[in-house]
Amino acid sequence: MAGGGRVRFNVGGQVFETTTTTLANAGRDSMLGALLDSSWNVSSSGGGGVAEYFIDRNPACFAVLLDLLRTGSLHVPPHLPEKLLYREALYYGLLDHVRAARWGAFDGDRLRLAVSVPGRAPGDGTAIRAAPDGGCCVAHGGAVRVYNWMLDERRPVSLDHSQVNDAAYLDAGTLLIAARERLGKCDGGMAAFSAVSGELRHRFRVAHDRQVKSFTAGALAFDQDSSLFASCKGRLNEYGIGVWDRATGEQADFFYEPPGCALGDADKLQWLDATNALMVATLFPKADNCFIGLLDFRAKNVAWSWSEAGAAASLDDKRVLHAIAMEDERSVCVINQYDDLGFLDLRSGAGGLRWSSRSKLMNRKVPGEESCYPKLATHGGQLFSSMNDSISVFSGPEYVLTSTLRRSHGGAICDFSIGGDRLFALHNEENVFDVWETPPPPII
Numbered sequence: 001m002a003g004g005g006r007v008r009f010n011v012g013g014q015v016f017e018t019t020t021t022t023l024a025n026a027g028r029d030s031m032l033g034a035l036l037d038s039s040w041n042v043s044s045s046g047g048g049g050v051a052e053y054f055i056d057r058n059p060a061c062f063a064v065l066l067d068l069l070r071t072g073s074l075h076v077p078p079h080l081p082e083k084l085l086y087r088e089a090l091y092y093g094l095l096d097h098v099r100a101a102r103w104g105a106f107d108g109d110r111l112r113l114a115v116s117v118p119g120r121a122p123g124d125g126t127a128i129r130a131a132p133d134g135g136c137c138v139a140h141g142g143a144v145r146v147y148n149w150m151l152d153e154r155r156p157v158s159l160d161h162s163q164v165n166d167a168a169y170l171d172a173g174t175l176l177i178a179a180r181e182r183l184g185k186c187d188g189g190m191a192a193f194s195a196v197s198g199e200l201r202h203r204f205r206v207a208h209d210r211q212v213k214s215f216t217a218g219a220l221a222f223d224q225d226s227s228l229f230a231s232c233k234g235r236l237n238e239y240g241i242g243v244w245d246r247a248t249g250e251q252a253d254f255f256y257e258p259p260g261c262a263l264g265d266a267d268k269l270q271w272l273d274a275t276n277a278l279m280v281a282t283l284f285p286k287a288d289n290c291f292i293g294l295l296d297f298r299a300k301n302v303a304w305s306w307s308e309a310g311a312a313a314s315l316d317d318k319r320v321l322h323a324i325a326m327e328d329e330r331s332v333c334v335i336n337q338y339d340d341l342g343f344l345d346l347r348s349g350a351g352g353l354r355w356s357s358r359s360k361l362m363n364r365k366v367p368g369e370e371s372c373y374p375k376l377a378t379h380g381g382q383l384f385s386s387m388n389d390s391i392s393v394f395s396g397p398e399y400v401l402t403s404t405l406r407r408s409h410g411g412a413i414c415d416f417s418i419g420g421d422r423l424f425a426l427h428n429e430e431n432v433f434d435v436w437e438t439p440p441p442p443i444i
Contacts, residue, residue, distance in 0.1 A: 006050045007050070007051050016062065020036055022069050032069070064077070068094070068098065101440055107438045108380070108395070108402075115434075117147070125431045126141070131149070132169060136422075141163060142161045151435065154197075154198065165218050166220045174201065176222075189215055189216070205251060206234070208238050213236075214235065215238065216232070217242075223273070228243070229242070229271070238264075241278065243255070266281060272325055278297070279332065281332075292334075325346070326378060330345070335385060341356045341399070372413060391416060410429050421438065423437075
């Protein structure tokens with residue numbers, strides 16, 4: 001380019017001058033980066049040997065985006081609406097740059113409350129799920145409200161009065177929804193929807209003895225390769241775990257519920273890559289006695305299991321309310337109604353449960369406030385536990401309490417989810433959800 005690598009832009013009547021080095025930071029797939037490509041045929045004008053281009057867009061937003069390319073930092077003036085900046089970034093092909101500068105890599109001990117989004121649906125929220133790109137969805141009754149990473153609400157998914165039991169992102173553009181079958185109706189089951197338009201893409205079928213049957217789908221999970229899993233309840237005691245091929249959407253297997261193993265009512269499914277098994281957890285109050293097991297689909301057996309029915313009774317009647325396999329796949333963490341954490345050793349056939357009461361240090365129930373069952377999650381070697389109106393973060397090999405996330409209002413947390421380098425927490429009061437982000441590292 002002429003002029004020693006200098007480029008001049010007239011944006012909405014305001015002139016900016018920069019260098020080809022700065023434009024190269026935008027990347028070849030962006031509008032500005034394309035200026036470095038010899039095949040870019042937009043004519044230029046201006047004297048002094050400096051290429052000049054006129055762009056009829058917002059100059060204030062262009063100044064922020066140009067500074068981002070120069071410094072790697074995003075500084076948005078207080079008077080500039082972020083949604084306007086996102087729109088302009090989309091035009092220039094710089095939306096990924098803005099997102100990367102907006103928040104950093106996820107770190108549970110450095111999370112900061114970014115925004116609280118008020119609920120727009122009546123009734124208590126069922127679940128909140130993080131999308132891989134930083135968006136999320138919130139299930140309310142028979143509808144799922146979907147938000148992109150800018151937290152703009154997309155077209156919701158409506159199931160025509162069928163109760164949503166679970167939701168999961170297969171990818172940033174595909175949402176899986178599990179629903180309850182209504183009495184006398186052939187609905188419910190599991191289906192895939194577009195996360196952008198809300199349109200139905202595929203309905204998953206279950207066949208028993210080569211006959212397609214209606215069913216209620218509960219918890220969802222999928223592995224890293226080719227399979228989808230859902231807990232299933234049929235009308236004729238056809239309880240178990242359904243398996244479908246991700247590519248074709250066709251049923252690939254069905255693990256029928258053996259005696260003493262509650263699978264069809266499972267609250268939690270989790271695929272374990274290293275173990276090549278599916279963790280199934282059926283929890284109180286769906287079951288009087290919690291059941292946790294590992295299913296080996298190759299051998300068609302329950303490779304490991306633990307149940308409160310076989311555990312020694314405690315004086316304070318502790319009940320397991322949620323469970324999650326740890327990332328090293330050596331143990332399962334559980335939590336009870338007293339917010340105690342417990343661990344089950346997956347390497348032990350005995351499956352003994354050891355409780356730790358250290359989480360009681362953060363038990364902060366407000367008198368008269370409605371309680372929600374606690375939830376667990378893991379990410380990046382850290383353990384997260386929701387307790388009333390806060391989320392505790394445990395770190396290190398001994399899972400020591402290292403930080404607490406709490407806001408001043410919103411009520412108890414009924415669900416939370418981690419994904420896209422964000423943590424989303426859904427409160428039971430008016431379905432408000434919080435978005436927690438890790439600040440980006442300083443540019444040195």
